Amino acid sequence: MYDDTIVAIATAPGEAGIGVIRLSGASSLAIARALFRPSSAGCAYDSHRLYHGHVRDGDETVDEVLLAYMQAPRSYTAEDVVEIHGHGGPAPLERILHLAIRQGARLANPGEFTLRAFLNGRLDLPQAEAVADIIHSRSDASLRLAVNQLGGRLSEAVDNARRKILSVTAQLEANIDFSEDDVPPAAAEPMIDELSAAAEDVQRLLRAADEGILYRRGARVAIAGRPNAGKSSLLNALLRSNRAIVTPIAGTTRDTIEEGINLGGLPVVLIDTAGITQTQDPVERIGVDRSRQAIEQADLVLLVFDSAVGWQREDDEILAALQGKPVLAVANKVDLLGRQEGAQRSDGSPHPAPDRTARPVPLSAMTGDGLPDLEAELRRRLLAGGGAAVDDILVNNLRHKTLLEEAGGHVEEAIESIRAGRAADFVSIDLRSALSALGAITGTEVSESILDEIFSRFCIGK
């Protein structure tokens, strides 16, 4: 299963100044030597040294490269690893890749280097998950988040809460197992204080968790509205302001258009829907179905209406069709009546936008007026008003979030048990469950840590 040698291009695709091919496995060096002609005759392939040379395909020089050999276990995967740093663009890199495969390497599956690192004990679980996130992250902000986790900041934050819970558990357990020793009695108030602080630590991590998860997977925003309300121009306007990082999203359907933008670090996929009101035309109906599906999957819907003509009955129908989705109304075409007036008009009679749309954002997709306001509002709504600084977000993974919620629940139950005056044993049951949930994030064992804590804090030895 893990005894062959894998190869992949380790750097992101694109026209970068440098590209890296990475090999991992027992035959890494043998395969690399078959491609590489060192420029100095005395090349000894010492571990962790850079060697200059050329990659050759027969007589032909493919690229001028630097080669580094990292001998097991002192490498990323803890296996023999060779990295070839090429200077060319995608074409030479692809060629080196193919040469390595021809020499017996296997093209790595996505994440397989990380998997090997994890299986070989180089990474703990949160670190491995974070590396996978770095690989898959779509923007700088999500990258920074992944880096925070990799640096052990998540483990540290979880450990903060864990230590508080452990301290209370040890106090209770010491009173149980060493009841005749000189252990101070477990008083309710200090325990509740300590546990409340732990619960707050957990809540702080959880508050930003939804944002973290959103940062990681990106948000989906559908643009809906009646024909000619300006959906497509809004899409283009939002894309234009993010020109530099526009990426086409694979799997674009014929009828809905998907484009990716970076919204202040938050990766967002915009979906231009074809329309969602009933139609007799069978072809159009397919488009309607696809649009409905897109809206179904969206985190938020931008409902565009024409402020020049005001909120119409058809706008009401579309709004009704959006059912429970969060909606942000956009009063487009304010350039046709002046910005202030547009906002007033959309809010005022005779055709006011309904309450559900909250305050519509006035803008002109044509002139770009109001666009920054929309972007700010969109981001605010997507992040549910959280707006935590990226550096404060440490949880971006559903597994961690679930475990934290579990731990938080157990701590709350324990607090309630203490308040209700329940016996120590029952409080302890909940605290041990909380510790084991947090331990599942950081990989810490429960019963030995309780004993360690007891013996370090209390003088036991009746």
Place this chain on the structure above:
Amino acid sequence: MNKRYDVIVVGAGHAGCEAALAAARMGRATLLLTLNLDSVALMPCNPSIGGPAKGHLVREIDALGGQMARTTDDTYIQIRMLNTGKGPAVQALRAQSDKRQYGALMRHTVETQSRLDIKQAEARSLIAENGRIVGVETSSGTQYEAACVVLTTGTFLNGKLIRGEHSEPGGRSGELPSLPLTDSLRALGLRLGRLKTGTPPRVDSRTIDFDAAAIQPGDTDRPLYFSFANAGRSAMTDQLPCHLVTTTAETHRLIRENLHRAPMFNGTIVGVGPRYCPSIEDKIVRFADKPSHQLFLEPEGRQTLEVYVQGANTSLPEDVQLAMLRSIPALRSCEMMRVGYAVEYDYVLTNQVRVSMETKLIRGLFLAGQINGTTGYEEAAAQGLVAGINAARLAWGEDEVSLPRNSSYVGVMLDDLCTKELTEPYRLFTSRAEYRLLLRQDNADLRLSALGHELGLISDERFERVEAKRRAVSTALSGLRSTFLTPTPRVNAALEEVGQAPLSKQMSALDLLRRPEASYDLVMALSSQPELPDEVREQVDVEAKYEGYIAKQLVEVERRAKLECYPLPEDIDYDAIPGLRTEARQRLKQFRPTTLGQAGRLYGVNPADVAILMVRLSKGQPAPVA
């Protein structure tokens, strides 16, 4: 060779007596060898049995047909229920034993047991052929042949007694160690480690000023016994009290000034001592801020004036020990009868025995007690019982018996011994059990009697009593469930009279009993439930009040059942399983766990490794064999 036995037990301490009695009671021809017939079932350290987790063990030993509970009940001089009010699962019985009577009664029990021979002789070497034990040779050259041997050497393996600047070979105070047996074990290929423990001085009770100490009486107002066979006995009223004193600033000063003479600190002692049983000098160094420490004065028996100074373990020189004791007001003019000392001894490193207590290396050789790195009379007795049972079964070609973690503290301990590397002598704590609420001392009979009965260690009559209790509990619970109370003035008046909230609507008698303060007596009075014997009432009350918590733990047991039952062949070649992390691979090779559950408990084996093993084994591929 001499007479051939099914089982030979070496050592007649708490482990050895249980092992020998179990084997003989199972019908095996059994020999018990002891260095000294006058030290059978000796308590060389504290004169007490039980306490949290340990008391649980004693009740489990009893339910499995062991002896410790019965002998304790017949000889204790004080008994108390500890941890009342902290939850039903952590309540525990603790008895002060009459040391001499305990030993005498246990010796009598052993002597009068049919099929059991007891001889005073030093076992010098173990005789093994082709990886299988065949007998024991004594220092006089006599050889005894046996199918199985249970080794329970206590602190005698290469024992060394240390006090101040003085150290001498010894197994216990006044007794010589066993040196050749250590060599014999090494020759068989077993790897040994070294541990340390200590014991405090004993003082003459005539020289104690008890008026200057706080008295600690036993529970005389209700019947408290370890053995389920003694349910129905009346309360023991003739109990002796213990006393509590505390160390003074002067005590601490004396110890500090003499630390350079303490073997713990001057390098004489190399063995690792237990954190839960530190010497007084260790306490004063580690908890320097604490102005005083508790010491308990515990009588060692009715026919002796020796008083054990619990909490004053020490290996300081004799003169310092005396000065230190005399710095405590109640002991100001005390005389020591025995001096405290530390003892260092060899033990067999864990991971060399299986949960049956049989060594992996030598078929038919079983180990129990301190030789496995544990401390405590109760821990030793429980291992002795399991080793005796399994030696008896193997001698007759029967399968080994194992006890899972989720049904007994004995099982928790055996599993820990097979999955943990010891950094100190191992003692059981209730916090080591994952399913503490299921492993109560009050239900040990319900948990384990069936096994004891099946093994032939619990009589039909006693087993039938346990089953009758089980039925009575279940009948009472269904009666409570199907009886309803209505908020009549009579009912509510009765509730308010005992400070309980009145009913607002109809409620089942069971739901009323679920209220934390509601007693069965109250429910009985209000809903005409039948009178119940104490031990049935206790079960009904616990089952009713803690049903939710118990159900949660049962779900957890169920969830892990698959892993716990998933067998790992003991001869897997872990090097041939790709994907295991290096650390995990090393641990698995070192401990050779027998189930996936055990594998997951090894330090350094994480869920991903367990998943890899599971995938490997469930693919239907035979596991690679070394």
